[in-house]
Amino acid sequence: MSRQLPGxxxxxxxxxTAIVYGGGGAIGGAVATAFARDGARVFLTGRLVD
Incomplete structure (x- = not known):
């Protein structure tokens, strides 16, 4: 059995399914994008503080 490399x-x-808390920030957005690229259904959550 051959093993595939990532990518x-x-x-x-x-x-x-991935739930990303803090999805509105730069790091959370990047994580959500990476998860979606790998095939996950992604849900984002966050909050805005005034």
Missing amino acids: EDEMLLENR
């Missing part, structure tokens, strides 16, 4: 059309998070 070789392998959807590591396919059929998974």
Whole structure:
């Protein structure tokens, strides 16, 4: 059995759900994008403080 390296059309998070807290910030947004790129269904949550 051959092992694929990450990035070789392998959807590591396919059929998974990710909840990202702080999704409105730079780090949370980057994490959400990476999870979605790997096939996850992504839900973002955050809050705005005035």
